[in-house]
Structures are given as structure tokens and as C-alpha cells.
Amino acid sequence: MIKPTDGKIGSREFFGLVLILILIKTTGSTPMYLFKLGQNATWMMPFFFLLVIIFPFFLLYKVLNGNKDKHLIEIIYSLLGKWAGFLLISFIFLYSFSSLVLASRSTVDIVGTLFYPITPKIMIYLFLMLASFFVAKRGLEAIGRTTWLFYPALNLFLLFALVLAFPILHVDFLFPILGPGLPSLITSSIKHSATYGELFLLAFLYPFIRSNKDFRNSSFLGILFVTVQFSVILAVFVMAFDYPSIKNIAYPFQQLTRIIEVNAVLANYDSIFLAVWVVASVIRFAILLYITTLIFAYMIRLEEFEPLLLPFSGLIVMLGIIPENPIVVMNFFNTVVIESGWMIINSFPVLLWATWKWKERGAY
Amino acid sequence: MKKSLLVIHIIVLVFMAGCWDRNELDELAYVIAIGIDAIEEDGFVVTYQIANPEEAGEDDVASEIISIHAPDFLSARDLVVAFVTREVVFTHTKVLIVSEAFARRDEFLNFMKPAIRERQLSRKINLIVSKERASDFIRNNKPTLETRPHKFFELMTDRWENTGLVPDSTLHSLFHRMEEDSGVFLATYSSTVQVEGGREGKEDDHIPGEVNIQGGNPTQTIGSAVIKEGKMIASLTGEETRFSLLLRPEKGIEKMIATYPDPLEEKYRITARLLAEEGSQVHVNTKNRAPTIHVKVPVKLEILSIESNIDYVEDLEKQHLLKNHIKTLIEDKLNTFIKRTQEEFRAEPFRWSLRARRTFLTNKQFEEYRWMDNYSFAEIHIEVDIELKEFGKQLAPTDMKQVKGD
Structure with missing residues (x-):
């Protein structure tokens, strides 16, 4: 029986969204920055991220569950009032928007540097955002389905890369086991817990998910999955390149796919990974674009947000092309967005939950 | 409708050939x-x-x-x-x-x-x-x-x-x-x-x-x-x-052919193929400034030729003698070479540092230990663990006296 579509997504689509949004970060500039801090013990950091964000996220889930008929922005407005609510939402919007701009620019840089050195960056950027716009324009249901269709392919290729890389991996490179030492690992993990920030952004899609159970299961299971996969991928990078070399390697994922080979005949096939990775990136930016536009539109209390998708795509290209080179982008992203974003994403659920409980008590 | 879709796809394909970075083979x-x-x-x-x-x-x-x-x-x-x-x-x-x-x-x-x-x-x-x-x-x-x-x-x-x-x-x-x-x-x-x-x-x-x-x-x-x-x-x-x-902890060689002097008749040589099916077992102790290193080298030996007439194959006692002989020969050579790395290079090509890293908790501790400098003072024990595996398609060597008929 074919069910009529209701524009909502189910648990597996949402699960796919959680995984693709965060997992794809391992292939971008995030590992480069994490390796500087976590050294050869960086593979532990995802577990610390999980520990840091799981409690605030649980509170956010409680708040959402307690106000089922509203979406998160309405909840924020009703709990915090007009002004404080606006301030908080604009902070979240800034976080989401800037990470979209910088992450997309970073992707463009990787494609440009490694594969299309002569092609102007602006053209790559335009094509990337155009593709993302088309996916986003189809609506959340389409995004969710694409994600779920594509997710097995992405995983298959990651697994493929892992198996092929196996001969060049050395477990010894993971030692000394604690890397920079436990205290420094924990502090840098807390500071970079916004690496998982997309999970909180996905909470804005709560009303579009079929049931509360779908949301709960997919997000908690998804984040657990992501943590394990994230950690394995980081460990593979260390086992392939070793610390301190890993500190100086730009784009470890792409370089790893260049080193691995099946045999003398199949020696240069990194372009296969390029294709898969670009498609995954398009999906990622489509979701981010969708959520960012949604937050913005609801923030200024517009009913329809889909007409805003195109102007936003254009704006992203215009802003994203400004930074001079990838390092400027990477540093800005990691020092400003990630290192200040962790405070926003970890504190607002606590704030919301506390106000909600307080107001609830006041109501009796 | 379908035809127009096809045409559109073909037109799109033309544009997807890549623009600036296009290269003809x-x-x-x-x-x-x-x-x-x-x-x-x-x-x-x-x-x-x-x-x-x-x-x-x-x-x-x-x-x-x-x-x-x-x-x-x-x-x-x-x-x-x-x-x-x-x-x-x-x-x-x-x-x-x-x-x-x-x-x-x-x-x-x-x-x-x-x-x-x-x-x-x-x-x-x-x-x-x-x-x-x-x-x-x-x-x-x-x-x-x-x-x-x-x-x-x-x-x-x-x-x-x-x-x-x-x-x-x-x-x-x-x-x-x-x-x-x-x-x-x-x-x-x-x-x-x-x-x-x-x-x-x-x-x-x-x-x-x-x-x-x-x-x-x-x-x-x-x-x-x-x-x-x-x-x-x-x-x-x-x-x-x-x-x-x-000597590396990870497998570096698959097989190699080498000759050794015959243990009983010095002027003859014995050819053997060494198979290293796994890397050496390396244990490093870094408690002291001078590290202690124990290396166990497992090799499998395949005898390819015996020039002398001595039967090292069927005579188990002689087999044992041959085994020990080759073992000491390899160990002596290894020790001489290790001495050279310690005195001349003052650093090791054996990648033992990988095992040394395991004895530390943080990178800082390992860096402060300065493995490369300490290596020249290291106390190293080598043990070659030989397993005589095969003798090829021949048992005892052909007796040359019989061939010549005297």
C-alpha cells in the first residue's frame, strides 16, 4: 500500500540526517584542527563530545516532548518572551548561518585545491550551492529520502577506503595512548563539542518528524553511531599518518584516498571518492540551508520560508567567497564559530528547560 | 515528452565535461x-x-x-x-x-x-x-x-x-x-x-x-x-x-635466500631460504635512561642446497646442529650490525621506537625521554628463533663418491 505523503520524515530518514551531517565533518577541515589539539589521541575526542552534549540534548528533548504542538522557535518565544527569545534565536541563527558559510567554503577549497586547481573558486561554489538549493527546494521529505538512499553508499565507500587502507595502518601510531594528556584532551573536547552542534540544529525539525518516538530513537541512536564512526575514522587517520606528521597534513581524508591502492593497476582512483564525497556534501549543505532558512524565517515570524531558500543560497556564495584562503576560513571557523558555539548550544537547552520547569510550577 | 528530456540530458552532458580543468590525454x-x-x-x-x-x-x-x-x-x-x-x-x-x-x-x-x-x-x-x-x-x-x-x-x-x-x-x-x-x-x-x-x-x-x-x-x-x-x-x-x-616489529620481508658455511666442513656452504611470516617480537623497557630491548626474531628455514655430503636432513642430531649453527651465525651478524647502528649512526633503523612509545602515557613524556639519544646506550638482547621447515624435494644429498665411482 502506498501511503500518501504528509511532508514529514520518519525515523530512518532522520537517522540518516544525523549521521550524514556530522560524519561528513571527518572529511573536511575539522580533523585538521582537532589533530592539533588531540594529537594521536584525537580518536577519543568524539566520546568526550558525546559526554558533553548528551545532557543538554536530553533536556532539549524533554522540552520538545513537553510542548509537542509547537516548534522550537515558538517554544523559545513563549518561554523567554519576545526580546530574550529573539536574542537567543538570533545567536543560534548566527551559529548555523556562519557554520554553513564557512563549511561550504571549506568544501569548495578542498575541491579546488586538490581536483580543480584552474577552475575559479566562485564557479565551484556556485555549482555546489545551486545543487544544494535544488535538493533543499524539494522539501524536507525529499532531503530525508535522498539522505537515506545515499547513506548506505557513503558508508560503503568509507568502509571500502578503510579496508584498502588496512595494509598501511600501524596500530603503534596510537601510542602513547593519552596523546597530549587527559586534562588537555578533556578541555579541548569541551571547547570543540560544537562539532556535534548540528544535532541541536536538527531539533528545529522536530515538528516535521512523524512521531516523538522517531525523533528520540533516531537522534540518540544516531549520535551514538556517529561517535563510534567518527572515532574510528580519526583513528584510521592517525594510524596512517602518525603524529606529528598528521599536524601538517591538509585534508587527511583526501590524501588517504590518494595513498591507498589495490595493486599497481588500480593505483589512482581517488576520483571515485571525490564523486561520493561531493554528493554527500551537497546533501549536507541542503539540510543546513533548509534549517538555517527555517530558523531565520520563523525568527522574524514569516509563515513561508521556502521562497527564502534561493536568496540565502546566493548570500552564502557572496559571503563565502570573501575569505582569502582556506587557512583563514579554518581558523575563523574553529576559533570563532566552534569555540564560541559550544557555549550557545550547550547552554540554551539548560536555559529553556529551567524556564519551562519554573513556569510550569508557577502555573499550578 | 520523453524525447525532450533526453535532449536536455544530452545538452547537460556537454556542459558537464568540465571547463577550466579539462585536459585531453x-x-x-x-x-x-x-x-x-x-x-x-x-x-x-x-x-x-x-x-x-x-x-x-x-x-x-x-x-x-x-x-x-x-x-x-x-x-x-x-x-x-x-x-x-x-x-x-x-x-x-x-x-x-x-x-x-x-x-x-x-x-x-x-x-x-x-x-x-x-x-x-x-x-x-x-x-x-x-x-x-x-x-x-x-x-x-x-x-x-x-x-x-x-x-x-x-x-x-x-x-x-x-x-x-x-x-x-x-x-x-x-x-x-x-x-x-x-x-x-x-x-x-x-x-x-x-x-x-x-x-x-x-x-x-x-x-x-x-x-x-x-x-x-x-x-x-x-x-x-x-x-x-x-x-x-x-x-x-x-x-x-x-x-x-x-628486526622490525612489523613484517618487512617475505622470503630471502642466503648461504651459510657448513657447520662441519668449513669450505662448503649451505643455501637456505628464510621465511619471515611475522615481524619480530620486540619488548622495550624504558624505566631507566638506557633502555633494555629484547628482540625475538622468528624465522622459518627452508634448506635449498647442501654442498657437502653430510646428511643434515634425515639425521636428526645433525639437523639440530645445523639449526643451532645457523642460529648463532645470524645472531652474531645481527649483534655486529646493531653495534654499528649504536656506535656509527647513533640511531636505529629497526622502528623499535614504535614499541618504546607504548611504554609512555603522553607524547610529552616520550619526547622528554629522547629515544634517539638513549638508543646508543641501550642494552639489546637478540634471540633468533629458527624453525627448520622444509628440505625441498630431496632427502639426503647425493653422495659424490658414488657418482664418481670410487
Whole structure:
């Protein structure tokens, strides 16, 4: 029986969204920055991220569950009032928007540097955002389905890369086991817990998910999955390149796919990974674009947000092309967005939950 | 409706052919090997071996070799336009050859750095140190069995990994070892010039140029160049290279053939094939300033030939004698070589630092321990664990007295 579509997504689509949004970060500039801090013990950091964000996220889930008929922005407005609510939402919007701009620019840089050195960056950027716009324009249901269709392919290729890389991996490179030492690992993990920030952004899609159970299961299971996969991928990078070399390697994922080979005949096939990775990136930016536009539109209390998708795509290209080179982008992203974003994403659920409980008590 | 969709798709395909970075295969010149020489005044000679993809018959040349004076080996690429009509690309480069004279200079590693920054060069390129000038090496190298130069280098590196006479040296591992700063790096050592008269030695006791060969390709690749802190300091013979690989904790050699003097009749030799099915078991104790290292080398032995008439095969007592004899021989040689690394190189090519790392909790502790400096004072115990596995298709050796009939 074919069910009529209701524009909502189910648990597996949402699960796919959680995984693709965060997992794809391992292939971008995030590992480069994490390796500087976590050294050869960086593979532990995802577990610390999980520990840091799981409690605030649980509170956010409680708040959402307690106000089922509203979406998160309405909840924020009703709990915090007009002004404080606006301030908080604009902070979240800034976080989401800037990470979209910088992450997309970073992707463009990787494609440009490694594969299309002569092609102007602006053209790559335009094509990337155009593709993302088309996916986003189809609506959340389409995004969710694409994600779920594509997710097995992405995983298959990651697994493929892992198996092929196996001969060049050395477990010894993971030692000394604690890397920079436990205290420094924990502090840098807390500071970079916004690496998982997309999970909180996905909470804005709560009303579009079929049931509360779908949301709960997919997000908690998804984040657990992501943590394990994230950690394995980081460990593979260390086992392939070793610390301190890993500190100086730009784009470890792409370089790893260049080193691995099946045999003398199949020696240069990194372009296969390029294709898969670009498609995954398009999906990622489509979701981010969708959520960012949604937050913005609801923030200024517009009913329809889909007409805003195109102007936003254009704006992203215009802003994203400004930074001079990838390092400027990477540093800005990691020092400003990630290192200040962790405070926003970890504190607002606590704030919301506390106000909600307080107001609830006041109501009796 | 369907037709118009098809037309649209075809039009889109035309535009998807790529725009700015489009390249036609026959407009590219693929560099197979890059050679680097330092010359007296400030400057370098860079040699490119460019594959000829259109080679058809025997009369065609398989590659073109160009040497030019350039400040570094990448900037030479544009100068090549003066001689080559195609765009020079490095995406299929197999080897980087540097002359020994250049490798021994301080700026060696600095000059190699562009290699890992350049996007077209892969980190898995092989590094070869040639005894003579790199430009001469590339010109002299005339593989006869392989008509394609890239196939020659490809097959050669595969063969090296099997026999252990030559280390597997890639740019990736060179930079890794230099950045790790805890041991020396072994680079492939090669020569195309035979030393006058060669050198009397056993099968693997050679450095390149010393093997007496007649006919074939003049290229001799055996042994390794020792690179410490960014420059070459010494060379190892094929035998020493094998030992270095044998002692590593990860498997470095698959099988190697070696001869040993007969334990009962000194003038005869016994040929055996050593199989290393797993790496050595290395235990490092770093409690004291001078580390204690216990190494157990498991090898399987396959006897290939016994020159003397002594029956080492069916006589279990003699079998045991042979086993112990070879064991002490290998252990003695290993100990002599280890002494050399401790006294001459003051660093190890065995990658034991990997095991030493396990004894520390943080990177800082390991760095402060200064493994490379402490290695020269290390107390090392070697134990070769031999398993006599096979004797080939023959039991006792043929008795020559019977053959001659006296």
C-alpha cells in the first residue's frame, strides 16, 4: 500500500540526517584542527563530545516532548518572551548561518585545491550551492529520502577506503595512548563539542518528524553511531599518518584516498571518492540551508520560508567567497564559530528547560 | 515528452565535461621519473623522464629524458615548455631519484619539501638514492624486459618488497620518519655504474655497483642509504638492509635466500631460504635512561642446497646442529650490525621506537625521554628463533663418491 505523503520524515530518514551531517565533518577541515589539539589521541575526542552534549540534548528533548504542538522557535518565544527569545534565536541563527558559510567554503577549497586547481573558486561554489538549493527546494521529505538512499553508499565507500587502507595502518601510531594528556584532551573536547552542534540544529525539525518516538530513537541512536564512526575514522587517520606528521597534513581524508591502492593497476582512483564525497556534501549543505532558512524565517515570524531558500543560497556564495584562503576560513571557523558555539548550544537547552520547569510550577 | 528530456540530458552532458580543468590525454606529458642533482654553484639540475604514450613499434623511443638547470624540481616544469609541446604533469610519477652527493648535503630535506606540497605528486612515490648523478642514472637505466619505463619501476618496487635487499622507501615514509625524529630512514640505494672488478662477496653482501653482472640492464639496486635528521650519513649493504627489515616489529620481508658455511666442513656452504611470516617480537623497557630491548626474531628455514655430503636432513642430531649453527651465525651478524647502528649512526633503523612509545602515557613524556639519544646506550638482547621447515624435494644429498665411482 502506498501511503500518501504528509511532508514529514520518519525515523530512518532522520537517522540518516544525523549521521550524514556530522560524519561528513571527518572529511573536511575539522580533523585538521582537532589533530592539533588531540594529537594521536584525537580518536577519543568524539566520546568526550558525546559526554558533553548528551545532557543538554536530553533536556532539549524533554522540552520538545513537553510542548509537542509547537516548534522550537515558538517554544523559545513563549518561554523567554519576545526580546530574550529573539536574542537567543538570533545567536543560534548566527551559529548555523556562519557554520554553513564557512563549511561550504571549506568544501569548495578542498575541491579546488586538490581536483580543480584552474577552475575559479566562485564557479565551484556556485555549482555546489545551486545543487544544494535544488535538493533543499524539494522539501524536507525529499532531503530525508535522498539522505537515506545515499547513506548506505557513503558508508560503503568509507568502509571500502578503510579496508584498502588496512595494509598501511600501524596500530603503534596510537601510542602513547593519552596523546597530549587527559586534562588537555578533556578541555579541548569541551571547547570543540560544537562539532556535534548540528544535532541541536536538527531539533528545529522536530515538528516535521512523524512521531516523538522517531525523533528520540533516531537522534540518540544516531549520535551514538556517529561517535563510534567518527572515532574510528580519526583513528584510521592517525594510524596512517602518525603524529606529528598528521599536524601538517591538509585534508587527511583526501590524501588517504590518494595513498591507498589495490595493486599497481588500480593505483589512482581517488576520483571515485571525490564523486561520493561531493554528493554527500551537497546533501549536507541542503539540510543546513533548509534549517538555517527555517530558523531565520520563523525568527522574524514569516509563515513561508521556502521562497527564502534561493536568496540565502546566493548570500552564502557572496559571503563565502570573501575569505582569502582556506587557512583563514579554518581558523575563523574553529576559533570563532566552534569555540564560541559550544557555549550557545550547550547552554540554551539548560536555559529553556529551567524556564519551562519554573513556569510550569508557577502555573499550578 | 520523453524525447525532450533526453535532449536536455544530452545538452547537460556537454556542459558537464568540465571547463577550466579539462585536459585531453594526448596533450599531456606524463613524467615517470624525476631526478635531482646538486651542482657546485648554487643550483640544481632536474631531470625528467617523460613517457611516450604513443610508442608503437620497436623503433619508437619509450620515453624522453630532459635535464635542465632550475632552482627547484617543480619550477623546472615551466622551463620544460621550451622543449616539450605538451603540458607536463606529475600525476603518474613513480620515482624520485636523488644523487648521493646531493643527499649528503644539509639542504637535502628542504629541497624535497615541495614534493609533498605539490598536489599532483602522490605521497607514495618511491625515493631512490643513486650513487652517481641522477641524470646519469635515468639515462643509463635501460630495462630490457620492460619496454615501458613506468612498468619497470612498478615491478621493481614490488620485487624489492619480496626480497628485502632493498627497503620500501616512499616520500610518505621519509617525511614520517623525519618528523617522528626517533630513528634513521632507509632509502633505496641504486647505481647504474659497475665498480671496476666488482667486489668479492656473498650473495647479499653488496652495495650497488659491486654486484658482478654481465649483460642486462646496468641498474643495480641493492642495499640502502641511511638518512638521519634530513641527510644521508651512510649506506647499508643488502645483507644489512635485510637485517634491519628482519628486526622490525612489523613484517618487512617475505622470503630471502642466503648461504651459510657448513657447520662441519668449513669450505662448503649451505643455501637456505628464510621465511619471515611475522615481524619480530620486540619488548622495550624504558624505566631507566638506557633502555633494555629484547628482540625475538622468528624465522622459518627452508634448506635449498647442501654442498657437502653430510646428511643434515634425515639425521636428526645433525639437523639440530645445523639449526643451532645457523642460529648463532645470524645472531652474531645481527649483534655486529646493531653495534654499528649504536656506535656509527647513533640511531636505529629497526622502528623499535614504535614499541618504546607504548611504554609512555603522553607524547610529552616520550619526547622528554629522547629515544634517539638513549638508543646508543641501550642494552639489546637478540634471540633468533629458527624453525627448520622444509628440505625441498630431496632427502639426503647425493653422495659424490658414488657418482664418481670410487
